[in-house]
Amino acid sequence: MSKLQGNILYGQSGGPTSVINSSAYGVIMEARKHKEIGQVIVMKHGIKGALNEEFFFIDKQDEETIELLKHTPGSAFGSVRFKLKDFREDDSNYLRLLYIFKKYNIRYFLYNGGNDSMDTCAKIADYMSHIDYDCRIIGIPKTIDNDLPCTDHTPGYGSAAKFISNTMMEICYDMLAYPNGKVTIVEIMGRHAGWLTGAAGIANLSGFGPDLIYFPEVPFSVEKFKEDVKRVYHEKKQCLVAVSEGITNEEGIFISSSSGMKDAFGHFQLGGVASKLATSVASDLGIPSRSVEFGSTQRAAAHLQSLTDVNEAIAVGRHAVEAAVKGESDLMVAIDRLNNDPYEIGFSLHSLVKCANTEKRVPRTMINEQGNGITQEFLDYVLPLIQGENPPKFKGGIQQFSKLKD
Numbered sequence: 382m383s384k385l386q387g388n389i390l391y392g393q394s395g396g397p398t399s400v401i402n403s404s405a406y407g408v409i410m411e412a413r414k415h416k417e418i419g420q421v422i423v424m425k426h427g428i429k430g431a432l433n434e435e436f437f438f439i440d441k442q443d444e445e446t447i448e449l450l451k452h453t454p455g456s457a458f459g460s461v462r463f464k465l466k467d468f469r470e471d472d473s474n475y476l477r478l479l480y481i482f483k484k485y486n487i488r489y490f491l492y493n494g495g496n497d498s499m500d501t502c503a504k505i506a507d508y509m510s511h512i513d514y515d516c517r518i519i520g521i522p523k524t525i526d527n528d529l530p531c532t533d534h535t536p537g538y539g540s541a542a543k544f545i546s547n548t549m550m551e552i553c554y555d556m557l558a559y560p561n562g563k564v565t566i567v568e569i570m571g572r573h574a575g576w577l578t579g580a581a582g583i584a585n586l587s588g589f590g591p592d593l594i595y596f597p598e599v600p601f602s603v604e605k606f607k608e609d610v611k612r613v614y615h616e617k618k619q620c621l622v623a624v625s626e627g628i629t630n631e632e633g634i635f636i637s638s639s640s641g642m643k644d645a646f647g648h649f650q651l652g653g654v655a656s657k658l659a660t661s662v663a664s665d666l667g668i669p670s671r672s673v674e675f676g677s678t679q680r681a682a683a684h685l686q687s688l689t690d691v692n693e694a695i696a697v698g699r700h701a702v703e704a705a706v707k708g709e710s711d712l713m714v715a716i717d718r719l720n721n722d723p724y725e726i727g728f729s730l731h732s733l734v735k736c737a738n739t740e741k742r743v744p745r746t747m748i749n750e751q752g753n754g755i756t757q758e759f760l761d762y763v764l765p766l767i768q769g770e771n772p773p774k775f776k777g778g779i780q781q782f783s784k785l786k787d
Contacts, residue, residue, distance in 0.1 A: 384417045385515060387488025389702070390431065392424035393456040393523075394463075394494035394501065398537030399544075399683045400694040401523050402450040402457045402783065404493050407698025408521070409439055409447060415706050422485060427461035428492075428501055432477050436485075437785055446783045451691060452774050453782040454683035460494075465501050468508040475508045482509075482516060489517050489705045493698075495524035495535070496738055499713055503733035506711040517705040520713035520733050521697050525680045527576035528740040531731040532715035536697055537680070539690030539766035542580035544682040545569060545675065546590075546767065549581045552673065553589040553621050562619030564610055564662050564670040568655035570679055572627040573597050574742045577679065580763060581623035582755035592620050597627035598743050599752035601636055606658065607666060609753055614668055626654055684780060688769025693726070700728045724765035 391408050393401055405423070412418045421439040424430030437458055439447070450457060468475040481487070492502045499520045506518040522529050527538035549567065556562045569578045575596030584590030592613045595601055613620040628636045637654035655672035662670040697714045704712065712730040719725045747759035774781040 384706075385488050385517065385708075386417050386419070387486045388420045388422055389418055389489040389491060389705075390422050390424065390482070390485070390487040391491045392427045392430065392493065393458055393460050394427040394492060394498040395460060395524065396495070396526075396680060397455040397460055398523055398525050398680050399454040399540045399686050400536055400690050401493060402453045402455075403691045403694035404521050404523065404536060404698035405457065406447065406450040407695035408491055408702055409450075410695075411699040411702035415702070417706060418489065418702075419486070422487070423458045426459035427463065427494075427498075428465065429461045429463050430459065431481055432474060434481060437787070441786050446785060449774065449781055449783040451695070451771065452683055452686075452780070454681045457783050457785060462497070463501075464497070465504050467504060468511070472508070475505075478505065478508075479512065479514060482514065487516060489519075489702075491519050491521055491698075491701050491705065493521040493523050495522070495526065495529055496736070496740060498523075499529075499733050500737035502713070503711070503737050506733060510711070517708065517710040518733075519701040519705050519709065520736065521701045522713060522715065522736075523694075525577060526571055526574055528574035528742065529736060530739045530741045531713065531736050533718040533726070534716060534766055536690060536694035536716075538576060539687040539693070540682070540685065541577055541679050542583065542763055543687045543690075543767040544679055544685045545577060545580045546583035547685060548675070549584040549591055549621070549623065550587055550589045553584065553591070556619050556621060560618065564614060564620045564622065564659070564668050566622045566624060566655040566659050566662070566670065566672050567591070568626055568653075568672065568674040569623055570675070571597060571625040573740050575625045575627075575748075576743055578623050578625040579743060579747065579755050579759050582759065583763060583767070586760070590621070591623040592617070593622045593753045594755060595622070595624045595628050595753060596743060596748055597625045597629060598745065599748060600631045601628040602630070603636070603658075603661060607662065610662055610668070611666055614666075622658075624655060624658065628654060683782075684773050686771040687767045688771045689724075689766055691771045696728070704730055721761060721765065724768075
């Protein structure tokens with residue numbers, strides 16, 4: 382296949398992670414190796430940036446800014462939740478994209494995100510193929526939820542798991558201060574997949590972790606939950622619980638206090654399940670209780686990045702560029718686990734359509750028989766992903782993040 386000369390258009394989409402900018406770093410550094418690539422142009426706030434012709438130009442950024450991407454949380458270039466309609470239904474946004482692609486000679490389109498982002502990628506790839514515009518489109522995986530199919534795990538998850546497990550340890554140790562403690566219920570992200578909630582169980586390897594863990598994969602019974610809490614509290618005079626924001630009852634109804642609001646992709650905004658359960662414990666069992674909601678901290682904690690996660694995030698960015706230059710398109714980069722001890726990975730490419738709008742959930746074999754804890758299989762899976770540290774860059778006692786120039 383002949384070499385395709387042109388510029389790369391890169392963007393970030395969906396919920397940020399503490400290592401998504403490491404993938405951007407990987408894209409930038411790999412693109413510089415290839416003569417057929419001119420500029421790396423980055424969309425401000427994902428696909429909306431392309432539609433609005435709002436960009437960052439990497440050649441305008443200094444090297445310190447680029448290097449700090451490996452230590453910068455959030456989406457340094459801005460993110461978005463924006464659902465493209467199929468072009469056969471409404472092609473107005475696609476006509477606008479085509480105009481932008483031609484104006485800036487975009488021949489490589491790389492989009493960094495999760496399930497919904499792969500949907501956006503797939504739709505753009507479908508349109509560009511339909512009109513015969515030569516543009517190679519590659520999806521770069523990202524999500525702390527770890528629910529993307531076709532990949533062993535997703536960049537962003539390892540660092541979030543590291544934060545959750547270590548923070549659970551700190552909460553647990555704090556609880557030991559008093560002879561008669563409380564029931565502390567910690568709410569962890571995860572709409573339909575409990576990978577993050579399960580990571581709380583890593584803390585038990587230290588002896589300071591949750592007594593109970595509840596997953597969205599297992600139907601939740603409030604009565605059984607109260608029985609579990611009562612039993613643990615009777616034995617220990619305290620109880621630490623990790624609960625997914627997405628737990629549902631037998632009918633599939635969320636236990637949380639859903640606001641009823643939905644995002645662009647039709648997902649309900651969840652939250653408040655820990656508070657709701659803590660109120661139930663206090664009123665029905667008469668046990669002092671409190672709730673803790675990690676919220677955005679679990680995806681923004683750059684000070685607790687897993688070095689393994691950072692390196693893999695960089696690698697998927699690099700691999701996306703390599704694949705596109707070689708002529709691959711309409712695919713997502715995936716991580717394949719080749720060996721667990723010692724830990725070893727490889728990379729493969731999978732159809733964007735197969736990776737879009739599908740969620741990978743925690744296998745039942747990774748959850749204990751009672752449905753309130755993890756098994757050794759889960760630990761074997763997750764422990765390699767949290768290894769190593771990527772020390773923050775401090776100046777005057779505060780972390781240094783990338784400051785991008787328009």
